[in-house]
Amino acid sequence: MSRLQDRISAARAEGRAALIAYLPVGYPDVPGSIEAMVAAVEGGADVVEVGVPYSDPGMDGPTIQQAVDVAVRAGIGLRDVFGAVRAVAAAGAVPVVMSYWNPIERYGVDRFADDLAAAGGAGAITPDLIPDEAAPWLAATDRTGLDRVFLVAPSSTDARLASTVAACRGFVYAASTMGVTGTRATVGDAAERLVTRTRQVTRLPVCVGLGVSDGDQAAEVGAFADGVIVGSAYVRTLLDGRGPDGVRALSADLAAGVRRVGART
């Protein structure tokens, strides 16, 4: 078992999906971002994805890039991430790092794994790393016992679904729509089909990201997924200047959504 899987399974035992919040380190600044992450936990997030700023976030939409650009220009990097990881753990949620691959490779794969484990991180989500290219990361996570979360997509073939989930530990990240991150008016049924297909090849929790922006959508996704991942809506809250209070309120709305009576059958 893993810490991510344990926490998501605990939520499942309560008859609900887990709430997974994404926030990048360094927006509006490092202390401000840590404060926001703690607020997200206080509002009800089970897991926090601690985002590593990156100059070329090809998987992210304009909302996240706008915030991350500020952190990149301020020179925020991986070494600033471990403090946030510790703070999230202290607040009672499970911290998992979300990073594009180059910052990790530049920092050193083994050094990153050691420092992340020492800071109390559960593992990392790597959106632009596929298992085919991940040999050093697989070795480092095996050595340290960290979780490693890879993505599956609606376009993934059955063979790729099987090989990708076989490399995952902690949970499987289902990118629910074909597209980049950003809040959407409707979640669509591509996500549910993808979760169903993924469940056929793994017993790991399957969490859905890309598109959820409020409690109603969280309830909708929580009805079929083991975890609801919310990123852009949190970042939008900070960009709009609503600060930690706004983040706490959003978390509370989303946490109520995943607990909505009858949401999960």
Next chain:
Amino acid sequence: MTALHPPAPGVRDLPARPEWPDATGHFGPYGGRFVPEALIAALDELTEAYEAMRLDPAFLAEFDRLQRDYTGRPSALTDVPRFAEHCGGARVLLKREDLNHTGSHKINNVLGQALLTQRIGKSRVIAETGAGQHGVATATAAALMGLSCTIYMGEEDTRRQALNVARMRLLGAEVIPVTTGSRTLKDAINEAFRDWVTNVATTNYVFGTVAGPHPFPAMVRDFQRVIGDEAREQVLERCGRLPDVVLACVGGGSNAIGIFTAFVPDAAVRLVGLEAGGDGVQTGRHAASITGGDPGVLHGARSYLLQDENGQTIESHSISAGLDYPGVGPEHSYLHDLGRAEYRPVTDEQAMEAFALLCRTEGIIPAIESAHALAGAMQVGRELAEQGGSQPLLLVNLSGRGDKDVETASAWFGLGDHTAPTDADDRAVEAGRGADPGPGLDTDQQPTEGAVSNDDAVAGPDAGQQA
């Protein structure tokens, strides 16, 4: 294994495809696929279609027909003796990709990829562009083949290359200025990938250079290798021997790979890639990824790139929009590490000197990108002259023409009025004084008897009527 453009039988054995990349797109430690899972199916589909098409006689015949009748291949090989006087006395041959339809080597690749798009049944193409040459070429191929076309271009570049923006729009393409990040080519690539992830069911990404995730580096190389395959044969025919040095500018590196590939097995031929040195590599304001960067991952592949200690991409700087890119194709990184090709920086100043020199010695206005290769020929030619020996033979890929760069060059050399007319200009015209055209480029120019001077020139609609 058959190459795309085998020369006539008997002239030369069919050119071998290099033994790299491997089946998953790795050039030694470089290349590969570092992309979101959502793109893998599209990349697999593209790889499979390309591998089938590469050997399909019907495709090869259609591609050859387009290259001949539409692009105008084979492109000429031009001796440039007056320019060569500035290259230590070497003999210099230019491979004239500037004479291709649309004005650069970029058309070679887009015709192949546009045919591939039709074959996999997609109706829309997207592309990134820096200088605008790849965007123009893609818009051209889309118009030719009836495909919908969207071009992503950094907002900064849309200003530097306004002429090419207008060309793309005339050709029916939608041009989207990119306002994220540094607003240049790397950000245009990010946006194009985002579009592709979202619209992959209907859309093919026509990547412009030998970078990006597999299969782009290998596929674009195969579409561009016609440059070197032709040039090798032309040089042998004209000179009876292989060149001593082959030179090309390197941004992403497609024109360089295009001319290098045929010569890679010829161990005695030096391959020299000229990177954009900007203000000088030591200033940090440059785009020389191999000379001044480190291996890392950018835009879907591992290769040399400009990055800081956090692994953030550093913004590149070059007078040439087409070379202003902080990464480089993975095959170049591999050729560098193997020692098969050498890479050296050329500063803005050196490139512009070569640019001016080719204009006034040979009557050819090169693209500023290609001027970097010309500057390399001047350096290498002089170095070889110092070493003595027989006259060296240099082959330079003149990858594009300089029409798009006239404004930049005019500003650089202080020629005439390179900005929009102002009220002061209008008043000067009304007062009978045109805007000052500035000094000519050639300080050695002698006044020619009977020539029309500025004072005598007849402007506008009346020109020519007095003759």
